[in-house]
Every structure is written in C-alpha cells, then in structure tokens.
Amino acid sequence: MNAIKSEILIAGGGIGGLAAALALARKGMRSQVFEKAPEFGEIGYGLQLGPNAHHMLMRLGIAREVEQTAVFPNALIEIDALTDRELTRISTGDVFRKHFGAPYMVVHRRDLHGALLDACRTHAGITLHTSKQLVGFDDRGASVQARFADGSAYSGAVLIGADGLNSCVRDAVMGDGPPRVSGHVTYRGVVPVDEIKDKSHFDDMVIWIGPGLHLVQYRLRGGTVMNNVATIDSPRFAAGHKNDFGGPEELLEMFSHTTPQVQAMLSYIGKDKNWVLCDREPRPDWSRGNATLLGDAAHPTLQYLAQGAVMAMEDAVVLAEKLDAAGADIPAALLAYQEARYLRTARVQLTSRIHGQIMHARGGARDLRNHLMSLRNPENFWEVDWLYRGI
C-alpha cells in the first residue's frame, strides 16, 4: 500500500496523461486530470503499436478493448519508392508473436484514446477536467499547487506534466526553450477502403521510402479505412526558410520522382494541413521536487520508430510503480522513475532520427541501405529486440 494520501495532479489528457491516471488508479492512487481543450479527444489518424505497447495495454487493463477495432498486419514492409522493389519485411505472424509475447497492432488514435478515457471514467479515484489550461505551479515541498488560466488552483502531492511537445511544466522544471524543428513535414489522410485503387498490400503495414521522403499506409478500424501518411524533408527549410516551408507544392515536387503508384496515393492525403516534426535532445533531468514529466513533454521524438505514444504509456506504468513503492519520499520516487526511463527513451529519440536518415537516404547511402535491407531475414528480429520486448 503506497504512502501517497492526497491526489496526484496530471496536466494534459492525451494518451500519456490518461494512461498515467489509469496506471495510478490501478495502484490505488487518486488523480485529477486537467485538459486545456474543451473536450477530451485525439486527432483522427492512425497509430502503430509495437508489441511493447500491447504489454502496456495489458498492464493498464484495456488490451481487449483496444483489440476490438485494431488491425493486425501480416508484415511490416519497406518498398523503394523510386522502383517499387520490396526492400525488406518483418513478418508479424506467429513467430513474431511468440518471440515478443504480443502482436503488432495498428489502431485509430481515437479508439486508443477512447479506451483510455472510458477506463478512466469507471474509476472513482480519477477526476477529469476540461478547459483547464495549466499556466504554472508552486512546489511547496509537502504539496504542489497548480494554477490554471481560468484563475483556479488545485493542490496535490505530485504534478505530472503530460502536456505534450510545448509543455508548460517542462518550461518550469527545465526551462530549455522550444523543441528542435527537424524540417520534416507530414501530411495525413484517412479514407474509406473502397477508395483505394491498389489493394496489393491491404493486409500489411507498408512504407514506401525514397530520397528525402516516405509514405506509410495501413488499414484501421477493423480494416474499414486506410491511413495514409506522407513525410518530406523540406528543401525550403534546408535552404534557410525557417518560417515558411513544407507547403503542398513541396510535397508534390518531392514525390514527383516516385513511381506512379506512389504518386497516386497522394490523392488520399489532405493537403490543407500539415505537421512540422519536432524532437529534443535526450536529457536526464525531467523530475524536480514534486513535479515530473511524461510522454512528449519529457522526451519528444520523431515518428520514425512509431514509438512516441508507446513510450508515454510505458512512462505511465513505470511512474505508477515507482510512486506506489515511494514511501514518504516522493521526490526520490520521481527521480527513480526518471532514471528507469531515461536511457530507453533516449535510445528511442536518437534511433528515430537515424532511422529517418536511413529511410530518406540518397545516392550511395540509398544504394547501401537497399543492399543491406535485401540481406535481412523477415523472421530475425534482433534489430527491434531491445524495443519490442518492452520493459
């Protein structure tokens, strides 16, 4: 039985914040989640969940709910976007499942977030607030007081900053300025599967990779809709246009060198909105006193390993375990949590960057990549063992 008697305050009701509330509740700890938006929600696109995510969903008690709408691809395939040649694949069938003790799933973000939210609503120990934007906090030693934009204030034993990439809590704890802008820009689109012309990879998670670009495709929601994601390294950003880059004309220009099949897939992608990808250097000091960070607030990562949300869920489970075992020394528990998570999340951050460089390689680097990928055995998982085996 843990020694934490008062409530734990969580800023941010995304996947990380709700997972934290749920993990704490399952250990008997009460929490309040403060979301700045008027409603809890997620954007309407896909998420890949490696087997390490499934282990966390089991520990959060929502694996079955998430599985109901998840899709289980047969393989993770990379194809050269300039030649349409398959370069490599990881088979995610029985051998994979047995090896990792869990499946590879792809889910709609809203389905995962919805499962977390439903589970949080069933716990009397979790209070959910919307339209509550955290603007600051005071760590008083024995407690933390969180202040909100509407003038309200709440006190608790701990403040968890699960408030994403531009975290207000991070600003106070670490003060290290805005995240690093990568210059990589993503466009997304989800369309009914009837609209998809080429169905040759319907049962797989496929990435077409090319110089400075890639395009991901996989089905969601029981296979009824197709998630499409195109990413480019913006040439305008590289040329120094730091405030005006990554427009749809750059997307089309970059993809103009890919095969007609790949170019056709751009019609499934919305051109009116894009996401500029950011990350940070790994840092080991995201807990201070009674405040800590979790998920993108602590260790934002590029999406090339598809692990940002998974890391947030791992954080949540580990943080709840450390607080459960805390005794009276909460700052020590938060430091233990940070230590347990630091190098694993740092490895995800840095490997994601490298993986992006490999996917977007040009010239000789592309030739070498294609050769090395052709040597891979689809049922040898050593490259992803450290990640997918989980914690």
Ligand SMILES: Cc1cc2nc3c(=O)[nH]c(=O)nc-3n(C[C@H](O)[C@H](O)[C@H](O)COP(=O)(O)OP(=O)(O)OC[C@H]3O[C@@H](n4cnc5c(N)ncnc54)[C@H](O)[C@@H]3O)c2cc1C
């Ligand atoms: C293109 C792309 C593809 C991706 N694909 C994958 C993938 O396949 N698999 C994967 O695991 N990850 C993926 N990710 C990463 C994943 O989306 C993030 O890592 C994850 O959503 C982080 O969750 P979070 O809860 O930490 O932060 P967020 O999702 O950003 O949630 C933060 C929440 O805090 C709220 N908030 C912000 N400020 C305040 C405040 N001051 N007060 C109160 N509330 C506040 C926000 O409104 C939001 O609800 C991808 C990311 C991108 C960009």
